[in-house]
Amino acid sequence: MAGVGGTAGVGAGSGVRKFYQLSASERLDVLREQGVLGGVEEYEAFARAQSHGILAPDVAAHLIENQVSQYALPLGVVPGLRVNGREYTVPLVVEEASVVAAASNGARMTARAGIHAESELHRVLGEVVFLSDDVSADYAQEVIVSRETFLFARAEEALPSMHARGGGLESLEVRATPDGRFTRILLTVNPCDAMGANAVNTISEALRAVFEDWFGAQALVAILSNAGDDSVTTAEVELEPEDVAVRGMDPRSLVERIALLSELSQSDYLRAVTHNKGIMNGVSSAVLASGNDTRALEASVHAFAAQSGVGEGYQPLSTWTVLDNGHLFGRIRLPLQVGIVGGAASSIPLAKAARAMGAYETVTDFKNVLAALGLVQNLSAIRALAGPGIQAGHMNLQMNALAIAAGASGEQIERIAAQLRALPASERTAARARELVEQLNSSENGD
Numbered sequence: 001m002a003g004v005g006g007t008a009g010v011g012a013g014s015g016v017r018k019f020y021q022l023s024a025s026e027r028l029d030v031l032r033e034q035g036v037l038g039g040v041e042e043y044e045a046f047a048r049a050q051s052h053g054i055l056a057p058d059v060a061a062h063l064i065e066n067q068v069s070q071y072a073l074p075l076g077v078v079p080g081l082r083v084n085g086r087e088y089t090v091p092l093v094v095e096e097a098s099v100v101a102a103a104s105n106g107a108r109m110t111a112r113a114g115i116h117a118e119s120e121l122h123r124v125l126g127e128v129v130f131l132s133d134d135v136s137a138d139y140a141q142e143v144i145v146s147r148e149t150f151l152f153a154r155a156e157e158a159l160p161s162m163h164a165r166g167g168g169l170e171s172l173e174v175r176a177t178p179d180g181r182f183t184r185i186l187l188t189v190n191p192c193d194a195m196g197a198n199a200v201n202t203i204s205e206a207l208r209a210v211f212e213d214w215f216g217a218q219a220l221v222a223i224l225s226n227a228g229d230d231s232v233t234t235a236e237v238e239l240e241p242e243d244v245a246v247r248g249m250d251p252r253s254l255v256e257r258i259a260l261l262s263e264l265s266q267s268d269y270l271r272a273v274t275h276n277k278g279i280m281n282g283v284s285s286a287v288l289a290s291g292n293d294t295r296a297l298e299a300s301v302h303a304f305a306a307q308s309g310v311g312e313g314y315q316p317l318s319t320w321t322v323l324d325n326g327h328l329f330g331r332i333r334l335p336l337q338v339g340i341v342g343g344a345a346s347s348i349p350l351a352k353a354a355r356a357m358g359a360y361e362t363v364t365d366f367k368n369v370l371a372a373l374g375l376v377q378n379l380s381a382i383r384a385l386a387g388p389g390i391q392a393g394h395m396n397l398q399m400n401a402l403a404i405a406a407g408a409s410g411e412q413i414e415r416i417a418a419q420l421r422a423l424p425a426s427e428r429t430a431a432r433a434r435e436l437v438e439q440l441n442s443s444e445n446g447d
Contacts (some may be wrong), residue, residue, distance in 0.1 A: 070220025106376025
């Protein structure tokens with residue numbers, strides 16, 4: 001039997017089909033025959049998920065290559081997130097127990113004051129790149145300026161539907177790389193309410209052909225950039241100390257500690273990374289629920305955080321300070337490469353439903369909500385760190401997952417989770433959870 005990248009061995013003679021040409025069930029059979037699934041239990045789990053998954057099997061089979069099954073994560077909501085005077089219910093898809101709880105708590109703490117958010121124009125960059133030895137930046141600039149009208153017409157021909165909606169190519173700029181080795185022709189594209197990757201790639205490749213003909217040289221690449229520095233979203237909130245109060249702790253002391261933790265993240269690379277991860281807990285979960293590309297989003301955000309050059313380089317996306325009036329002021333800035341139309345989001349029914357639940361009328365609305373969500377997620381985490389600590393609440397929520405992993409089902413889950421919560425922290429282990437499940441099963445079976 002050949003490996004999965006070669007002939008699958010299904011069919012006979014000249015009719016043998018390669019692995020990618022098989023159906024999902026046939027691919028699973030091949031993997032079982034090759035012994036890569038682990039056993040009958042794993043095979044049945046994959047087969048069951050494929051036949052009973054949220055996506056219709058034919059839809060799942062055509063979204064990615066070599067599809068063999070489906071994979072589900074819980075979808076929860078953050079209710080009452082108040083942004084720019086309007087309340088949003090934000091769907092999140094995530095496996096970590098504390099994310100939705102923390103975001104919901106943050107939304108509650110900021111409900112009185114509300115969050116103000118605004119986004120710069122939604123734009124996406126592309127670049128067509130030549131070796132400077134083949135095409136100098138000065139020459140490229142001269143040619144482009146003299147023939148700009150033709151280039152914009154060609155870009156419109158490449159994507160007439162987007163141009164008809166008021167989008168498309170907006171500007172062309174030539175820049176050499178800092179080392180002078182490459183000449184970059186930068187394209188700024190208005191993708192309307194789409195994320196814009198396909199639009200930028202289509203226009204970039206259309207203009208690449210024109211440039212190669214004019215310059216008599218082969219371009220190295222023509223593709224979008226996931227950098228989002230030219231399209232940043234900002235969200236801000238001003239809170240009274242009582243808004244973030246923790247039982248048994250002076251609110252003014254708490255906000256001072258929150259501000260100190262924020263300062264620490266600006267000077268300590270180790271803290272900044274975890275600080276930003278907490279922000280992305282909420283943002284990435286909402287982006288995943290909407291069917292957008294979380295990898296593009298996260299690459300853009302972390303590149304943005306690494307650009308400041310202050311301290312150790314990588315900086316927090318949000319800051320918290322105490323104002324002269326004693327209020328806590330939070331601010332977040334980050335690029336958000338997302339859309340509310342097109343892409344996989346239009347092919348996945350639950351993604352479409354999640355966007356409808358979010359009621360994002362424009363991509364700007366969605367970006368503003370995402371920034372606000374990141375800010376309240378960060379507030380919950382940094383407040384816990386400044387007050388009672390983060391682990392107690394986090395582990396309390398993890399008990400359900402521990403009970404499920406131990407074999408609990410149905411009403412057993414909450415019963416086992418409650419028993420685990422009552423134990424000392426040192427005894428909340430997988431082994432102890434299995435013991436409790438076994439005891440409960442024996443009791444229910446009358447053993």
